[in-house]
Amino acid sequence: xxxxxxxxxxxxxxxxxxxxxxxxxxxxxxxxxxxxxxxxxxxxxxxxxxxxxxxxxxxxxxxxxxxxxxxxxxxxxxxxxxxxxxxxxxxxxxxxxxxxxxxxxxxxxxxxxxxxxxxxxxxxxxxxxxxxxxxxxxxxxxxxxxxxxxxxxxxxxxxxxxxxxxxxxxxxxxxxxxxxxxxxxxxxxxxxxxxxxxxxxxxxxxxxxxxxxxxxxxxxxxxxxxxxxxxxxxxxxxxxxxxxxxxxxxxxxxxxxxxxxxxxxxxxxxxxxxxxxxxxxxxxxxxxxxxxxxxxxxxxxxxxxxxxxxxxxxxxxxxxxxxxxxxxxxxxxxxxxxxxxxxxxxxxxxxxxxxxxxxxxxxxxxxxxxx
Amino acid sequence: xxxxxxxxxxxxxxxxxxxxxxxxxxxxxxxxxxxxxxxxxxxxxxxxxxxxxxxxxxxxxxxxxxxxxxxxxxxxxxxxxxxxxxxxxxxxxxxxxxxxxxxxxxxxxxxxxxxxxxxxxxxxxxxxxxxxxxxxxxxxxxxxxxxxxxxxxxxxxxxxxxxxxxxxxxxxxxxxxxxxxxxxxxxxxxxxxxxxxxxxxxxxxxxxxxxxxxxxxxxxxxxxxxxxxxxxxxxxxxxxxxxx
Numbered sequence: 001x002x003x004x005x006x007x008x009x010x011x012x013x014x015x016x017x018x019x020x021x022x023x024x025x026x027x028x029x030x031x032x033x034x035x036x037x038x039x040x041x042x043x044x045x046x047x048x049x050x051x052x053x054x055x056x057x058x059x060x061x062x063x064x065x066x067x068x069x070x071x072x073x074x075x076x077x078x079x080x081x082x083x084x085x086x087x088x089x090x091x092x093x094x095x096x097x098x099x100x101x102x103x104x105x106x107x108x109x110x111x112x113x114x115x116x117x118x119x120x121x122x123x124x125x126x127x128x129x130x131x132x133x134x135x136x137x138x139x140x141x142x143x144x145x146x147x148x149x150x151x152x153x154x155x156x157x158x159x160x161x162x163x164x165x166x167x168x169x170x171x172x173x174x175x176x177x178x179x180x181x182x183x184x185x186x187x188x189x190x191x192x193x194x195x196x197x198x199x200x201x202x203x204x205x206x207x208x209x210x211x212x213x214x215x216x217x218x219x220x221x222x223x224x225x226x227x228x229x230x231x232x233x234x235x236x237x238x239x240x241x242x243x244x245x246x247x248x249x250x251x252x253x254x255x256x257x258x259x260x261x262x263x264x265x266x267x268x269x270x271x272x273x274x275x276x277x278x279x280x281x282x283x284x285x286x287x288x289x290x291x292x293x294x295x296x297x298x299x300x301x302x303x304x305x306x307x308x309x310x311x312x313x314x315x316x317x318x319x320x321x322x323x324x325x326x327x328x329x330x331x332x333x334x335x336x337x338x339x340x341x342x343x344x345x346x347x348x349x350x351x352x353x354x355x356x357x358x359x360x361x362x363x364x365x366x367x368x369x370x371x
Numbered sequence: 372x373x374x375x376x377x378x379x380x381x382x383x384x385x386x387x388x389x390x391x392x393x394x395x396x397x398x399x400x401x402x403x404x405x406x407x408x409x410x411x412x413x414x415x416x417x418x419x420x421x422x423x424x425x426x427x428x429x430x431x432x433x434x435x436x437x438x439x440x441x442x443x444x445x446x447x448x449x450x451x452x453x454x455x456x457x458x459x460x461x462x463x464x465x466x467x468x469x470x471x472x473x474x475x476x477x478x479x480x481x482x483x484x485x486x487x488x489x490x491x492x493x494x495x496x497x498x499x500x501x502x503x504x505x506x507x508x509x510x511x512x513x514x515x516x517x518x519x520x521x522x523x524x525x526x527x528x529x530x531x532x533x534x535x536x537x538x539x540x541x542x543x544x545x546x547x548x549x550x551x552x553x554x555x556x557x558x559x560x561x562x563x564x565x566x567x568x569x570x571x572x573x574x575x576x577x578x579x580x581x582x583x584x585x586x587x588x589x590x591x592x593x594x595x596x597x598x599x600x601x602x603x604x605x606x607x608x609x610x611x612x613x614x615x
Contacts, residue, residue, distance in 0.1 A: 018472060222483045229469075229480040235431050236467040240481040241455040241531065 015213060017220030019071070019228060021298045021349040026356050038205055042198050049201035055310040056204045057266045062290050062306030063215060063299060064258035070296030071219060072251045073231030075133070078140030079287050081147055082115035082256040084278035086263030088151075089114045091173040091273045094180040096163040102190055103183045104268065111264030112257050119256030120249065127245040127252070144279050151275035172274035179271040195269030204265060208303075211258070215299055218254075227251055289329060293336045295343020304345045380443045382407045382566050383428065383535055388437030390423055390590070397423040398434070399590035405535075405568060410561040412577050413570045414601070415587035416611050421570045422464055424587070425537050429461045430454050441535070460533030462524050464540050464570075468512050474499070475508040477523060481530035494530075502526040502556055518549030522556060535566045542576045554579040578602070586610075 016023045022031070041047040061083055069075045090111035094104055122143070126136055154160035155169025168174040182193040182200065193200040218224060229237040230247050238244045267273050277283060287306075294305015309329065316325035340347035381404035390398035398420045405411050413421050426432040428439060430451040438447045446454055469477050478495045486494055492508075499505045502522040512520060521541060528536060541557065542550045554576055561567050571577055577584065577598060584601045586593040588610050594601070601607055 018476065222479070222488075225476075225479050225483065232469060233467050235451070236463065237480065238431075238451040239429060239455050239459075239461050239463075239528070241452050241484055242480075243450070243452045 014217045014220060016216075017224070019219040019224045020216050021300055021346065021353070024356065026352075035209065039202070042201060049198045050196035051314060052311075053195055053201055053204060053269055054266075054314075055307045056201070056208055057262050057269060058290065058306040058310045059208050059303045060211065060258050060262035060265070061287050062294065062302045063211065064255040064262065065287050065291045066296055066299050066302030067215065067219075067227075067258070068251055068255035070291065070298065070302060071224070071231060072227040072248065073234075074248060074252065075137045075288075076140040076255075077137045077288065078142070078144035078284055079255070079259050080278060080280075080283040081140065081144035082119060082259035083263035083266070083283070084144070084147055084151075084273070084275070085115045085118055086111040086260030087267040087273040087278050088173065088263075089260070090264035090267045091179045092162050092165040094268075095165040095173070095175070095178045098178065098180045102187070103185055104180050105184065107180070108182070108264050108268075111267075112260045115260030115263070116253050116257040119253045123249045123252040123256075127248045130245070141281075141284060144284055145281070148275050148279035151279065170275065172272055172277075173267075176272050179267060179273075181271070182265070182268040193268070195271070200269065207265075211261075212299065212303065219299060223247075223250075289333050291343075293333055293344055295346030295349075297342065298346050298349065301343050301345030301349060305343065381405055381440070382409075382442055383568070384440040385424070385427070386438045386440070388427060388439065389435045390420075390427060390432065391435045397590050398427065401437075401587075401591055403585065403592060405566060407534075407566055408561070408564055409566050410557070410580060410582040411566075411568045412580060412582055412584040412598070413568060413587060414572070414577065414584060415593065418589075419587040420590040421587055422539055423590075425461065425463070425539055425568075425570065428454075428537060429459060455531070455533075458534035459537070460528045460531060460535065461537040462528045462539060462541060464543070468520050468524050468527070470511075470513040472512060473508065474504065474510050474512060474515070474523060477512060477527060478530055481527050485531065498526050498530055501529070501560065503552055516549075518545045518553070521545065521549075521553065525556065529560065529565070533565065535568070536560065538567065538569045540570055540572065542571060542573050547575070550576050551579060574602075 022028070037045070041052075042049050061079065064082075065076065065079045068079070090104070090107045093107035093110050097106055098104070126139065131139070151167060152170050154167035155171070157166045157168075160167040160169075164175075164178065166174045173179065181195065182203065184191050191199075193203050219227070226237070226242065226247050229240075229242075230244055234244045237247075263278065266278075290306035290309050291302045292305075293309060294303070295301030309332070312332075313325055313329060316328055336344055384404040385401050388398055388401045389396065401420070401424065403424075413424070415421055423432065427434050430446070430449055430453075434447065438445055440446065441454065441457055441459060444457070446457065449457070472479075475492075475495055478491065478498065482491050482494060495508055496505070499508060502525055504519060504522055504526065507515070507519070512523065515523065521543070525538065525541060528538075538557065542553045545553060550573060557567060557569065557580060569580065569582075581598050583595070584598050585595045586601060586604075586607050593610065594604060594607060596604070
């Protein structure tokens with residue numbers, strides 16, 4: 001019993017550290033409250049899963065860019081490229097393998113693995129050539145746009161088909177009705193998650209929490225320290241004997257895996273992949289906006305930024321006109337850059353941190369004087 | 372016999388090194404050598420190529436031509452991290468400490484490759500004594516004075532016990548007391564056997580170190596000698612005044 005408690009405390013210790021905001025009990029109590037609210041939201045608060053499922057998927061993509069840009073200082077304007085590769089991979093394999101397997105295990109695994117492999121390839125070239133800063137940002141955007149351009153001209157079913165899947169040009173992957181839902185299990189015992197239903201919501205929410213906690217452990221490990229060290233000063237880090245190129249390549253691959261996971265989930269969610277939506281300029285820029293507005297240097301802030309901005313965007317597009325919504329998003333970005341350049345949620349987090357620490361400080365002072 | 376031969380091999384040597392940035396020649400046919408255990412100062416007016424030389428030695432810049440040796444081994448094509456692993460340590464001109472982290476946490480990155488977290492407190496304790504920061508491991512770095520931050524930066528550079536330490540302006544922006552302390556830190560590190568090469572502008576500081584001094588001018592070696600010889604050299608004074 002004592003041992004179990006010790007282990008739990010150690011695990012809790014691994015989740016906390018200087019690289020992630022929120023260390024104290026206040027934060028974790030707040031975290032549990034938010035999680036609980038999130039779990040009961042569809043049944044008790046009337047939140048519609050088909051609306052919010054999209055926001056949850058955005059959370060993975062935001063975590064991906066926060067890791068890469070916020071923690072390691074590598075801005076990629078083409079993070080959606082990996083999202084798109086993941087999405088297409090899931091769709092193509094899903095269409096072809098559904099009849100034989102009846103599940104999407106391989107499609108989902110490949111939707112994560114293929115973007116990671118591609119990142120390993122392109123990352124090796126970029127980082128071993130010691131490419132830096134704006135060059136990586138632009139190269140990644142161009143790469144994503146190349147994918148978009150290529151996919152847009154794949155309408156000819158005679159040429160552009162992979163097994164039963166037709167790439168379909170601007171219409172996206174076809175036959176869309178054959179893109180499977182997320183399904184796990186063997187033979188008859190299959191759990192299927194329809195992207196518009198509550199099951200998908202619970203599954204993705206749980207997965208997001210697991211990924212979030214795992215990334216917290218990663219970021220507060222010595223690897224996390226190295227990421228921040230590389231962000232702050234790559235040359236200095238290298239003079240301590242670290243091969244900075246390998247660290248950059250490592251985080252680039254992890255970020256690609258996360259983006260690929262997001263892409264796979266998104267394809268499963270709407271049974272659709274559209275080249276403009278996954279590889280286009282706005283797909284790429286939106287990720288940068290979520291993460292900048294939320295706060296790129298903190299995982300929690302970046303994920304919250306994505307979810308809340310997506311929510312706001314949906315609310316604006318359904319109540320106003322879409323053009324109006326885009327302008328508001330741009331205005332928010334400019335406003336946040338001016339007022340809280342580190343990001344809204346980091347700003348709020350630091351403010352709350354000060355509030356609680358000063359309260360705790362005052363309490364302990366009181367205790368001191370009582371003694 | 373062989374010991375005599377080995378000790379004659381310079382620990383760091385540049386042989387006919389050139390470095391061009393576009394049309395500007397920053398290092399012009401520079402051949403310099405440093406002996407094991409030496410404390411050596413590099414001085415020279417702005418643009419003399421001092422910091423560029425350090426970048427070439429550390430590998431963050433590559434020479435246009437020429438070779439660089441460490442302990443007799445050609446390291447011209449080695450990456451900076453490989454040179455660090457071979458025993459080269461550096462403190463660049465800017466401070467390079469993590470302002471938001473504690474003094475102890477600042478040592479985490481340099482020490483992590485060699486030590487387990489449980490061993491670190493003892494190692495850090497020993498390092499802090501050597502850089503006059505004993506007892507400050509819990510302090511957040513931004514609360515330290517400018518001089519203390521410089522020492523911390525030196526401390527991070529010696530965390531891996533380099534055989535050769537390059538220090539670019541270790542006393543920049545310090546008052547007289549801190550400058551004297553910095554000289555003391557450097558002398559005691561050198562007394563412990565570390566080869567140290569220092570770039571500095573502050574003549575009081577160099578007088579304090581009282582070591583072999585090389586003067587660089589327009590990317591080449593202008594002259595070399597003891598501090599007193601350099602101080603009394605009319606030509607050196609002239610190049611600082613722009614008459615060279």
